[in-house]
Ligand SMILES: NC(=O)C1=CN([C@@H]2O[C@H](COP(=O)(O)OP(=O)(O)OC[C@H]3O[C@@H](n4cnc5c(N)ncnc54)[C@H](O)[C@@H]3O)[C@@H](O)[C@H]2O)C=CC1
């Protein structure tokens with residue numbers, strides 16, 4: 603599975619780092635090659651207990667020996683974290699830096715990392731934890747093939763990957779995949795709530811929604827048919843689904859989804875100017 607096994611340090615042990623690390627360990631990446639840095643004892647302890655990885659409180663200590671550094675802190679912290687990291691390590695160390703941060707461009711990262719030449723941007727999502735992630739990758743012109751291949755194999759270990767040619771494509775991946783699990787969760791929450799209002803207990807309402815969502819997703823995955831055909835197979839003429847879908851149409855659901863995705867892109871663009 604992993605042709606190359608490098609020492610990887612994750613700077614930050616939050617939701618997304620956890621999802622990727624959990625996925626990597628599940629796929630057999632050696633835990634002793636992974637280090638996570640985080641300021642709180644609790645996060646470090648959980649990472650060590652759950653995945654058997656190394657931990658460090660100090661970012662530079664954790665990253666100094668690494669071949670690959672995954673930047674997994676919030677975008678607004680990246681400047682201070684990166685600048686401190688290279689200062690404490692005495693330079694960027696010519697490591698491969700993989701950023702998962704939304705809205706921070708390669709140029710900006712390079713400036714934060716004292717000109718580090720090996721930077722790849724990735725945009726994963728939380729289902730990586732189950733090996734069902736969807737990640738977009740972007741490497742600037744001139745990136746070595748080895749660095750591209752390693753970044754790709756790392757993210758492919760926790761799901762599917764797509765490369766984008768232009769850096770702006772990362773923002774489109776955010777809208778369609780990075781942020782999108784939350785859209786589906788919101789939809790599922792709404793169904794669950796209304797099922798409860800209709801009289802189902804919470805456990806049954808959750809079962810109804812989770813099994814249906816999983817079944818629908820699996821049908822899309824396993825079928826060659828367009829998604830619209832799968833939809834029409836559920837929609838009997840003059841039946842119940844048609845009425846429900848008509849209600850969505852009246853509420854302009856598709857327009858609303860497009861608007862939401864564009865809002866995600868706009869926010870990423872705004873963040874790129876801000877951070
Ligand atoms: N959560 C998601 O679904 C996705 C998140 N991302 C990106 O991943 C990055 C992290 O996001 P989350 O994991 O959601 O955030 P989070 O808040 O769960 O995790 C951030 C982690 O950084 C740690 N941290 C804070 N200050 C630190 C410091 N000085 N040094 C080292 N670690 C420090 C925190 O302890 C925390 O564990 C963000 O840049 C975000 O844009 C990308 C794709 C999806």
Ligand SMILES: O=C(O)[C@@H]1CCC=N1
Nearest residue numbers: 703704776780781782
């Ligand atoms: O909400 C965010 O900014 C991050 C990036 C994609 C998912 N979570």
